[in-house]
Amino acid sequence: MHAPLRIRAASAHDRDLLAQWAAAMALETEHKHLDPATVLAGVEAAIADPAKARYFVAVREATVAGRETIASAAGTLMLTREWSDWRNGDWWWIQSVYVTPAHRRQGVFAALYRHVEQLARATPGVIGLRLYVERDNADAQRTYQALGMVDAGYAIYESQF
Numbered sequence: 001m002h003a004p005l006r007i008r009a010a011s012a013h014d015r016d017l018l019a020q021w022a023a024a025m026a027l028e029t030e031h032k033h034l035d036p037a038t039v040l041a042g043v044e045a046a047i048a049d050p051a052k053a054r055y056f057v058a059v060r061e062a063t064v065a066g067r068e069t070i071a072s073a074a075g076t077l078m079l080t081r082e083w084s085d086w087r088n089g090d091w092w093w094i095q096s097v098y099v100t101p102a103h104r105r106q107g108v109f110a111a112l113y114r115h116v117e118q119l120a121r122a123t124p125g126v127i128g129l130r131l132y133v134e135r136d137n138a139d140a141q142r143t144y145q146a147l148g149m150v151d152a153g154y155a156i157y158e159s160q161f
Helices: 012-030 036-048 108-122 138-146
Strands: 005-009 054-064 068-084 089-099 126-131
Touching: 005 108, 012 036, 012 054, 012 068, 012 089, 036 054, 054 108, 068 108, 089 108, 108 126, 108 138
Parallel strands: 089 126
Antiparallel strands: 005 054, 054 068, 068 089
C-alpha cells in the first residue's frame, strides 16, 4: 500500500526540481541532453506566467511514527493551451510528464491526469486533453490508453530555429 498522493500547483520553489526532471525526461525518452540553464529559464518563465504553461506536482505524503508527515515529490506534468478554431475552444496539452523511478507504476501519472482532467471539465471553453508520445514508448501509450485516451491519428512535424 502506497501513501496517498496530493496534487498541487507548482510554485517558484519547485523550479530547480522541475528543471532537473525535464532534463531527465528528455534524456530518458529522447536521448537528448538539454542545456540546464535554458531549461531552468524555461521553467521559471512558465511558473511566472500561467499563460505560457502551468505545472502540477504529485506529492506522496507519509506519516512517520504517527506524528510527523514527510512529503516526497513523485512526479509532474505541464499544461499548455492550443486554440482550436474548428471547435471554438482550447485544447489543453499535457507535456513534460515525469515520474521519479521510485514512484513509477504506482498511479502517480494517473492521479496527475485525473486532476487536470477534472480541472479541464470544470473550465468553460476547454474541449479536451491532448499529449504527444514517442512512437516507440509502448509503456506510456498503454498508460494513456488505460486512462481512456485514444490515438488522435496525427503525426507531429517540426521546423526548429
